[in-house]
Amino acid sequence: MAEIIAWVLVPVLYLAALSAYLVVVPALVLLRGLALAAELLWGHVRLLIGVVYRRTPEFRTLPPHRPQDEEVKAYRNYFFGPGFRDLRQMLTLERQAYARTTGDSFRAVTTGQFVAPARHRALTVPYGLTLYLGLCLGAVLAPPALAALLALHGLVLLLLSAGARLVAGTLRAVDRAVLWVRRLRGGMLCPHCFERVPYPAYDCPRTTCRRRHADIRPGTYGLFRRRCACGQGMPTLLMLMSRDARLHAYCVHPHCGKPMNTDAGHMPELVLPLIGGRAAGKTQLMAAMLLALENAASGGGPAFTLADDDSNANYQVLREVLRIRGHTLATQTALPRAHSFVLGTGRSERLVHLFDTAGERFVDRDGTDALRYARDARTFVFVLDPMSVKAFWTSLEPAPGPLLDRTLASTVDPEEVFGRSVQAVAAMDAPLKRSRLAVAISKTDLLAEHGLVPDRLDDSARARAWLSDGLGLRSLVQAMELDFQEVRYFCTAAVADENGQVDASIARFVGWCLRD
Template sequence: MTELIVYVLLGSLYIAVLIVYVAVALPVIVVGRSLGLTGQLLWHHGQVLVGVVHRRTPAYRIPKLPPYRPQDEPEPAYRQYFHGPATRDLHTACLLTAGRFRRTVADSFTSTTAEYLAQPAASRLATVPFGLTLFAGLGLGAVLAAVLLALLFLLHVVLVYVAQGMVRVTAGTLRAVDRAVLRAKNLHRGMVCPQCYELVEYPVYECPGDGCRRRHRDIRPGRYGVLKRRCACGRKLPTLILTGSHRLKGICPYCEGAMSDSTGLVAETVLPMVGGTAAGKTQLMAAMLMTLFDAAGRGGPPAEFADRSTAAKYEVLREVLTIRGNPLGTQRALPAAHSLLLGKGRSRRLVHIFDTAGERFVKLEDTDALRYARTARTFVFVLDPLSVAAFWQGLSPGQQAGVDRTLASPVDPELVFNQSTQTMKRMNGDLTQSRLAVAVSKYDVLHRQRLLGEHRPDDSASTRAWLVDVLGLGNLARAMEMEFREVRFFFTAAVIAEEEQVDASIVPLTDWCLGSGRYDGRTSTDRVSVR
């Protein structure tokens, strides 16, 4: 009887303690354990985000998603974060957090069961209620953590896709601005390669990193960067010509030759020299270049070489002119253009002067290489009067003796003009919107032998009349005026005159071709006014 009373009292006391425990301690323990588990799961999620986004170590990768490698991309560059990697990181973080969530919750229930239910260190009368309380806290914490993690993932998804949209809109806007700038510079149809004459929509750029030399085909804003892109070697490269991509080495995607240093930075002017073999194109081009640089040295508009190749070739041509020699004929293979920068500020432009071998103007199949004609709006036709048989035959023996006809062009100028204009039309060159400067070469010889008669060498109309009356090229002159919007005729002597200055006849031609275009053929100056 006494034992029964003791048991009853103990049972009543145990129940009373349980009631107090349930009323007072249990809510605190449940809330505390749930918050502890919730905090632990959120901390794990934060570790996952840091590991996936920042550390990128193998511990934060999953087998079903192979590691990202820039060498697998079409471009040798890392993708811009919000053009793929952000979505991949979101997916990876979701899977890793879900895996840690399952393991953490399972481990918590397992350890609680073992410690308080299966193999308690104290009496089960005390451990079982506490264990069940912890179970309640773990369940509540798991539910609370799942809700919070779901909200965090939803926020992550929204941020990623909003950022993706903003980045892509920004990249598209910058590309549109870049196109608008190119259109304002009349480069929207392409930039001229000085090596192969192709129109290049956008150069290939070479990474300047030490030992890298990887080539980026489209460096503009897009999936590999907005303002900057990161090469596979780690070097950051500008994505716009406006932000400095012109400082990189530009490569033509067609011939893999080097583009001019200022390609895309300024407007381009293409000036083709057209004429038969030995007509004097190379010598005239050298004289025009020398005129431009001499004028810049006397306070005229600035002129500088656009690449090292032009600088080297110019020095040779200048030396040949100075010693009154004859430059070697242009090689039949396509030569690189002579490129220079003229002017300053907004009027600054990149000028390509193309001197192509005269043999290419004779055979129609050879003129297909003259692709620069599509973008040219001013042409220089070099006409050698000594190449006209009727003119030579009309000279007296004394006049013929004073002229070295071995230097004359063997090609009829009418044949050259007809073939070249056919090619330009076939290549969609708009001749009706183009200008033509007809440079009658060897003026020094004509003047010395008094072969001009009463015709004025400084007047376009008088020069044209000399071609018609003396050379009998009336049909050619009329054909030129029918094909082109504007035609001007010049007598030119590509020789060095007094004080090592280019003959004054080159100045008006250069001014009309590369200057304001307002030369009226009746004035001759000693200075080029490039505007």
């Protein structure tokens, strides 16, 4: 009888307990579903931290990125590629984490409630089925939330990337505007190859690195700062480079690659070519011009600073030659390097390039074609040696006293030099009609000793008349005034006294040449 009662009572009690359990099933299902969803969402947070911040190997499953040449030298800005790569990484890892987490949860319920339960299956099976329902609910609730988070991530990344590109474009436009204000719309002049460089390449400032970065402007590799592969930061704008922190600039043309002036791009540039035949006195005149500027700076005039080591070394030699009243060596026929200096301070600061070219290039068409720097000049200097004119010697009458040393005269006819030079410069599309020409009549210190120059050395009209009537160069004078907008004539004496003071004619000549 007791057994019969047990067989009847136990099922009844079990069914009653099961019925009571069904009341709390929805709550259990909801709690388990929310727990799974919360676990998945927390996993998303951990993935976000791992992919974006920690960047350890377990958060890297995409194929390795193949860096471009410039990426070996600098780190890409996060919003110019790496951000979207991280988003793709998160999508891949999120799918894997979702499948792994839900799968592990179902397997844990199967093992703990069905395969190897700790209690009787009559108790664990209903609870296991409840957990199954909760896991199914969580598996359904989590994807929309995860998708919303990923979509929000993508939207924020897209907006920030668009903002970064807008900032980069604005900074580039501002930088370009500054270059226009500095009259560098065509770029900066390379003192070696004479090509205009839109933007120089710069070396990393760290002495142990020296990676060369081709374009440091705001963009893919940084907005306000570029981070070199060695970790060193670099400014991305010329306006962010202080005078003491300017980077070493290099020409970007593949056939050149030589160093440029560190002041390139930071101030307006002025190109001043010296044209003249062999031994006309160009190098001596250039040395006197530089010394006159240095003397003026020490006397309260515009500041004068040599722009690079090569210019400084050459100038020291030329200044010593002037001091001992010697004669400079003939200029080498190889393409010249500019003698560069910075004149003035503040807003009046300018980078001036003086070009002293071998006279042989002015009578050889192949040589003049290489003088590309002349197309950027708006003021030209034509050095005319009166002793190179045949009429000068034929007009001389025998006179007592020492005669002029004819070996100091240029052997090239000035009309030939001027004609070929103007043709070459015009072929380079230089606007001669809007340019000025300073005619420097050289070696007047020698001629003045014999009374062979006009009385008023500082008078342009007298110098012009002497060239036209005294030396028979009327056709040359007319050609000059026809080809150029403005022509000024100067009698110059490129000499200095024992105190290093240059002849007064040089100061007037330099002042006119460097006038804006």
